[in-house]
Amino acid sequence: MAKSPTVRATAPDSVWLARGRFVGPGAEEVVRRRLREQKNDRVIQDHLELDDTRDSAGRRVFEARWQVSGAVTVRARLAVEAVQGSTDEWTWSLAAEAERPWDLEMPSPAAVFWPEDTDVPWDHDLVPGLRLRTINPLPGEDKELRRLLNTAAHNTWSIHVVVHEAMTTDERGRRPLARLMPPSLRHRIVEHRAAPDQFQIVNWALRDLGVQVPRGGAVVLPGTPPRPGYEDDDFTVRSVFLDGSVPTDLIDTVTRYAALPRPLVEDAATAVSDLREQWHLLTVEEELAHARALVATYAEALDAMTKSRDLYREAAELAHEALAALQESGAGVPVVGKPRRPEGLPFRGLAKTLERLKDTAGSLRLPGAGAASPGTRTEERDVRADDVPCS
Structure with missing residues (x-):
């Protein structure tokens, strides 16, 4: 199971x-x-x-x-x-x-x-090579890119956002998106950038995490363990305009993700x-x-x-009084309640065994021994007395 x-x-x-x-x-x-x-x-x-x-x-x-x-x-x-x-x-x-x-x-x-x-x-960030407050271009080598995204999703407290550039950006498009987020999110976001020609390879790497990034869009990585509610909603953005304008859809998506319960x-x-x-x-x-x-x-x-001390002292005094009364009466230790008869098979078996031993002991006699007369018993006692040496 x-x-x-x-x-x-x-x-x-x-x-x-x-x-x-x-x-x-x-x-x-x-x-x-x-x-x-x-x-x-x-x-x-x-x-x-x-x-x-x-x-x-x-x-x-x-x-x-x-x-x-x-x-x-x-x-x-x-x-x-x-x-x-x-x-x-x-x-x-x-x-x-x-x-x-x-x-x-x-x-x-x-x-x-x-x-x-x-x-x-x-x-x-805890993952080497990644920083907050700036853009983190994805590695050009395929295996390194896949390793980086998997490590980022499993070993960090930050919110990781992967953005795919539909075309090569100018100066306005190379500004970090974190600065446009609400103040309390700006230092919790790691922004990954995929170049235009990395669209297929980045989605190949994201397949291990169960998400995909749209062409020219963005996706918020689920994290480990995934936040409750992540599976029930879509945390992808169809398009992100990297022209210096405010990415309202991306901000709303990241904000919704940040509002989810955090394991x-x-x-x-x-x-x-x-x-x-x-x-x-x-x-x-x-x-x-x-x-x-x-x-x-x-x-x-x-x-x-x-x-607790008073209760203990009271109990001790009552016990001493009871013991003194018992000693004054000259009685033995009182028996509380009636003795219970043996119950169950083990007790009945023990009683039967004792009965058999009693019968066996009563039947044992020395060879030639009969019922002794009172005189014989007296003589035997006398002989035993004579055999005792005088001091």
Whole structure:
């Protein structure tokens, strides 16, 4: 029998997630400088840096808090870690959560921690060779193209969009489409470009993923595992005009895809739980509420321990009283209830065996032995007494 697929938890609708690589030295200092600038410009309310003590490699964690729409608080947590064996490559994961369902028109949390300057290399995807915020031409070699698309669909947190150019584009058509997306999508999209003569080979490579790109159009890759609802809708765009105009159909399609429930892979689930359970950047009011909650928890625990102690003491006193009354009465240990008769075949078999042993013992006699008279018994006792030596 085939096993049913594993049902994964999905990301809360209030959470924003992204992950990538920083290629170059000084990733931590770039984040520190950016957060100081954001605090000075009053873009964020506050920020904090701390060690992740659970990781011997020494991950650095940065927390920031800001408000959107005047009163909606956003909390975000960025973890930066050096790639093992390298001092010029870092991986980062970013989780943010708002006090209401996330609106794609909210500012991108990535822009809070990382500078918008395109020269700062923080925007590399987890898949080597791919970057956010720019165009990624597909490789010219067939097998390499197929490998890249399959790897991108299985090993990334980003949204991958494959665009086929119907004809060779000019300067206007070589502008990244991510910049036209809603703010919260701009740093989560990897745009792949297929040249006009790659139409057949790119669809040959996409066949493994169960999708196709129209000529001169685009398709959003399903990801792994596919988002619930992806199979029930069409996430292809028939035509994308690469002439500098706003690709409304493509934006709507990517936005619909981003709104689908997002299955949480292991690392993403950890990022969400760390954001919620390992948060340190508290306001004075939050610290006071946290202290009150701790006091209430300790009070409940102490009350439970006190009740348990009192019940134990009461039971011990009753037991001592019962034991004293029993000793004063001089009675033996009382038997609670009537003894039960043996039930079932094993007990009846044991009773029959005991009866047979009783009959056998009664029939055994020494050879020549008869019923002894009272005199004989007295003599035997006398003889036994004479045989005892005097002291």
